[in-house]
Amino acid sequence: xxxxxxxxxxxxxxxxxxxxxxxxxxxxxxxxxxxxVDALVFGAALPTGADALPAFGADRVLSxxxxxxxxxxxxxxxxxVASLAAGCTAILxxxxxxxxxxxxxxxxRLGLGLASDVTGLALVDGAVIATRPVYAGRAIxxxxxxxxxxxxxxxxxxxxxxxxxxxxxxxxxxxxVPAFEARVRVTAVKAPEKAAxxxxxxxxxVSGGRGLRDPANFKLLEELADALGNTAVGASRAVVDAGWxxxxxxxxxxxxxxxxxxxxxxxxxxxxxxxxGMRTAKTIVAINRDKDAPIFKIADYGxxxxxxxxxxxxxxxIRKVRSEK
Amino acid sequence: MKxxxxxxxxxxxxxxxxxxxxxxxxxxxxxxxxPNPYDEFAVEEALALKEKAGxxxxxxxxxxxxxxxETLRTALAMGIDRAVLLQxxxxxxxxxxxxxxxxxxxxxxxxxxxxxxxxxxxxNQQVGPMVAELLGLACVTSVAHLTIADGAIEAEREIExxxxxxxxxxxxVLTCDKGLNNPRLPSLKGIMAAKKKPFETKAVALGPGxxxxxxxxxxxxxxxxxxxxxxxxxxxxxxxxxRTEARVL
Numbered sequence: 001x002x003x004x005x006x007x008x009x010x011x012x013x014x015x016x017x018x019x020x021x022x023x024x025x026x027x028x029x030x031x032x033x034x035x036x037v038d039a040l041v042f043g044a045a046l047p048t049g050a051d052a053l054p055a056f057g058a059d060r061v062l063s064x065x066x067x068x069x070x071x072x073x074x075x076x077x078x079x080x081v082a083s084l085a086a087g088c089t090a091i092l093x094x095x096x097x098x099x100x101x102x103x104x105x106x107x108x109r110l111g112l113g114l115a116s117d118v119t120g121l122a123l124v125d126g127a128v129i130a131t132r133p134v135y136a137g138r139a140i141x142x143x144x145x146x147x148x149x150x151x152x153x154x155x156x157x158x159x160x161x162x163x164x165x166x167x168x169x170x171x172x173x174x175x176x177v178p179a180f181e182a183r184v185r186v187t188a189v190k191a192p193e194k195a196a197x198x199x200x201x202x203x204x205x206v207s208g209g210r211g212l213r214d215p216a217n218f219k220l221l222e223e224l225a226d227a228l229g230n231t232a233v234g235a236s237r238a239v240v241d242a243g244w245x246x247x248x249x250x251x252x253x254x255x256x257x258x259x260x261x262x263x264x265x266x267x268x269x270x271x272x273x274x275x276x277g278m279r280t281a282k283t284i285v286a287i288n289r290d291k292d293a294p295i296f297k298i299a300d301y302g303x304x305x306x307x308x309x310x311x312x313x314x315x316x317x318i319r320k321v322r323s324e325k
Numbered sequence: 326m327k328x329x330x331x332x333x334x335x336x337x338x339x340x341x342x343x344x345x346x347x348x349x350x351x352x353x354x355x356x357x358x359x360p361n362p363y364d365e366f367a368v369e370e371a372l373a374l375k376e377k378a379g380x381x382x383x384x385x386x387x388x389x390x391x392x393x394x395e396t397l398r399t400a401l402a403m404g405i406d407r408a409v410l411l412q413x414x415x416x417x418x419x420x421x422x423x424x425x426x427x428x429x430x431x432x433x434x435x436x437x438x439x440x441x442x443x444x445x446x447x448x449n450q451q452v453g454p455m456v457a458e459l460l461g462l463a464c465v466t467s468v469a470h471l472t473i474a475d476g477a478i479e480a481e482r483e484i485e486x487x488x489x490x491x492x493x494x495x496x497x498v499l500t501c502d503k504g505l506n507n508p509r510l511p512s513l514k515g516i517m518a519a520k521k522k523p524f525e526t527k528a529v530a531l532g533p534g535x536x537x538x539x540x541x542x543x544x545x546x547x548x549x550x551x552x553x554x555x556x557x558x559x560x561x562x563x564x565x566x567x568r569t570e571a572r573v574l
Contacts, residue, residue: 072489108420114449262573298547305555
């Protein structure tokens with residue numbers, strides 16, 4: 001039987017989040033050419049961007065519309081996903097704050113195991129095989145999900161979204177939302193003062209450590225991030241513990257794990273705790289005064305020098321490059 | 326206020342991991358273990374909530390081998406009232422662990438069941454909300470700010486690019502994130518007192534689950550990088566490499 005994959009799409013403020021295109025790429029890969037991918041969207045109405053999901057790999061869009069679904073509704077969403085599970089080979093979630101909250105609830109409702117935060121997926125003899133980093137990336141575990149549907153949450157920045165193909169079309173079908181008891185309610189979503197890009201979702205991350213000497217000097221990193229575009233500013237544990245930066249920005253074992261295309265570590269020595277959070281970045285650049293700093297062992301490119309001299313120059317050169325385009 | 330806290334014993338976050346001869350698990354001999362760092366926020370929150378309420382009971386649970394006794398004793402030394410060890414080698418299927426914990430907590434009369442946000446060994450981040458679902462309780466995960474008044478909970482959790490404000494009522498399951506509090510250290514007096522606190526051990530049998538571990542490997546080594554140069558003069562060469570070699574700009 002051809003595989004059928006249900007991809008649980010994330011939306012916020014009435015619009016599909018871009019991260020969902022990565023999930024569709026993973027779903028499409030798992031489904032193969034003969035399989036089917038259903039994209040499930042939640043909202044008070046059909047979210048913006050839902051009708052374009054076929055162009056990114058979905059065969060069908062399933063719309064679960066409910067007055068209580070304008071914001072994330074854990075109990076209602078999990079009841080709906082569980083009601084659609086029959087006949088699915090796998091159900092895929094994004095391993096975001098929302099997906100990591102939702103997926104275990106669905107798993108418990110269905111009485112099925114869940115592989116969290118996976119970075120690789122394959123279908124072998126009808127069973128889903130997932131690879132996932134464990135021990136903060138110090139080892140990679142391979143698991144087989146014996147039950148069906150296989151439940152999986154997929155790590156952001158792992159699967160490359162498919163190029164938009166408007167030749168691919170698919171219908172939007174309403175699905176009924178089963179009765180549910182809303183035990184918890186999301187009453188508000190507070191935006192940070194400056195709408196900052198999250199380190200887990202940015203394609204470039206520039207992180208600062210104790211070498212910056214003073215919280216005010218993070219301005220240098222913010223300028224570099226502005227010059228690069230689509231860039232988040234991260235931080236080492238030391239500066240988060242010192243109260244210089246918010247915990248949301250912390251990269252490392254007790255912070256976030258990131259896999260951006262480019263990671264620039266500035267004034268970060270490279271403790272194991274930090275390396276655990278960024279070693280899967282595709283390209284790593286390190287700028288540090290100490291040529292023996294452990295960060296240089298894992299960096300693809302390093303500059304040994306005073307960051308207060310190197311950073312302004314780097315920002316200036318990046319601006320030049322960006323203005324050429 | 327009666328509060329349960331569920332703990333896990335994990336390898337020290339800075340320890341070097343060695344993959345065992347079975348190529349499916351890590352070598353535990355000689356490895357230093359610690360209480361899971363996020364669980365310490367849960368222990369601290371339980372203690373602070375009981376202190377604020379002025380009455381109640383705090384109980385720690387751990388599912389693990391006898392070695393997890395040490396993890397539970399640390400929590401007792403911090404001030405938790407009693408401990409229960411659910412003896413089991415564990416399971417790669419978090420749902421089986423959740424079922425055993427839920428069965429144990431079901432008739433405990435708890436107002437609040439606390440977990441750490443995730444365990445830094447398997448990174449599953451699933452047992453807390455699974456226990457909530459199995460018990461039919463309200464659940465908020467990754468709580469970084471918490472207020473409880475008259476049985477109503479208001480919790481804040483970080484989401485990408487924002488803060489989600491979530492409300493529910495007791496009884497509830499919460500998983501605790503960094504930022505919630507600053508865990509206290511066990512005092513010498515606490516360590517002595519811990520030795521006299523009730524400590525119960527029960528064997529639990531986990532089901533087969535639906536997840537098999539096929540293998541465990543080291544991550545691919547990153548190829549040794551290179552120092553592009555020294556000081557700001559190295560910047561143009563770095564930019565060139567990022568554009569033409571790494572192709573990330």
